[in-house]
Amino acid sequence: MPKKSKVRKLPKTECCVSKSKCGRCPLRMLKExxxxxxxxxKKRKLVTVDGKKVTKKKLAKAA
Structure with a gap:
């Protein structure tokens, strides 16, 4: 039986500051x-480790 690869959820580019913290919240994903x-x-925004801004296109390639 072939092993199924788990589809990874992509984080949002910015935290929406909801009290319940949505499943794609970058803060929650960082903690987990x-x-x-x-x-x-950094400052509720998703960035690369070297501090550059993240685009959805680059993020899709990384995952």
């Missing part, structure tokens, strides 16, 4: 350790 490699969160 499910953020894609090379990304971090």
């Amino acid at each position: 350790g499910t953020l894609p490699e090379g990304y971090t969160v």
